[in-house]
Amino acid sequence: MYVLWIFLGLVTSHFTAVRADDIVVGCGGFVKSEVEINYSLIEIKLYTKQGSLKYQTDCAPINGYFMIPLYDKGDFILKIEPPLGWSFEPTSVDLRVDGQTDICTKGEDINFVFTGFSVLGQVLSKGQLLGPAGVEVNLRRAGAEASLQTVLTQPGGKYTFFKVLPGNYDITAAHASWTLEKSSTTVHVFNSNAPAAVPLVVGGYDVSGEVRSDGDPMKEVTFLLFSATVNQEDITGCSTAPVEGSLSVEDSLAYLCSVLSREDGTFTFPSLASGEYTVIPFYRGERITFDVAPSRMEFKVEHNSLKLEAVGLNTLIMQRLLKDWVLISRLHILPTLTQSQCFAPQVQNRGVFWDSDSI
Numbered sequence: 001m002y003v004l005w006i007f008l009g010l011v012t013s014h015f016t017a018v019r020a021d022d023i024v025v026g027c028g029g030f031v032k033s034e035v036e037i038n039y040s041l042i043e044i045k046l047y048t049k050q051g052s053l054k055y056q057t058d059c060a061p062i063n064g065y066f067m068i069p070l071y072d073k074g075d076f077i078l079k080i081e082p083p084l085g086w087s088f089e090p091t092s093v094d095l096r097v098d099g100q101t102d103i104c105t106k107g108e109d110i111n112f113v114f115t116g117f118s119v120l121g122q123v124l125s126k127g128q129l130l131g132p133a134g135v136e137v138n139l140r141r142a143g144a145e146a147s148l149q150t151v152l153t154q155p156g157g158k159y160t161f162f163k164v165l166p167g168n169y170d171i172t173a174a175h176a177s178w179t180l181e182k183s184s185t186t187v188h189v190f191n192s193n194a195p196a197a198v199p200l201v202v203g204g205y206d207v208s209g210e211v212r213s214d215g216d217p218m219k220e221v222t223f224l225l226f227s228a229t230v231n232q233e234d235i236t237g238c239s240t241a242p243v244e245g246s247l248s249v250e251d252s253l254a255y256l257c258s259v260l261s262r263e264d265g266t267f268t269f270p271s272l273a274s275g276e277y278t279v280i281p282f283y284r285g286e287r288i289t290f291d292v293a294p295s296r297m298e299f300k301v302e303h304n305s306l307k308l309e310a311v312g313l314n315t316l317i318m319q320r321l322l323k324d325w326v327l328i329s330r331l332h333i334l335p336t337l338t339q340s341q342c343f344a345p346q347v348q349n350r351g352v353f354w355d356s357d358s359i
């Protein structure tokens, strides 16, 4: 009996202590939207400051009304949890419930306003299931000039526009150095997230490199491009005319095109579709073909521009050239030369080339 009294005493004092904080208020309001949305898909959740879920409720399907009962004072976070891709302002509200001045106790509405659905799409690399990051994609009202939103594609090529209200839109993509084979599409947004009508397609990526001799740029070195898998119609911006002076390459490689290095030694294949390539540098005077190192390079275009390692005419090759010269002179291929037409490799710009007029 004595023990029971102590127990009851403890219980009573405990309840008395709690009663000071004890309140019953309702935190209510509306999910509002100017366009038709399905309110039943939206949940309103009350979390403690520490992030544990305290209460959750659906919205009324007709008008988006919600009401959450609260029995304690304290700090809470009220969050709207809509289907993925639906946007609201605000997304959460901090509540400091003191039982006197807070928004719940005062019976004011807490409103969440719908700001739009998501539009999802992808930019692909031609012939691939994935695409590049970093393509600029624009959303405009159908037929309008002004851009509503610009986003960049993520790795893999996906893009998302948030906060898009129902309507018809045009989507266009652009990139500073990549060729877009399919650069525009459309989307119709009705009462949920919407996919773009078709994927956009990057036709090709720029591949560049440079050639130097002892650190100085070499111009007019030819770079011949081959591939076992990519066709000539999947590349643009380089010369498809055959280059004189045939090179022997394995039968599996088809010749695609060529470019020349510029004054500053750089060269660029402006638009190559994703795939594997072999490039062979080729430098030729009127009668003598020079070797360039490395003699060939294999590379793979995926979903990005590519910079090839530097190509060079180096000391080793100079030695090789001198050896060739000795060979040629021994074979008496040379016409008789006068003293002034001395046959020798000339060194200009510290790059090596043969003065073919003197041969």
Ligand SMILES: *[C@@H]1O[C@H](CO)[C@@H](O)[C@H](O)[C@H]1NC(C)=O
Binding pocket: 038, 039, 040, 041
């Ligand atoms: C709203 O969503 C619920 C739950 O998915 C579904 O049962 C109901 O048919 C939807 N209402 C409308 C009008 O689409």
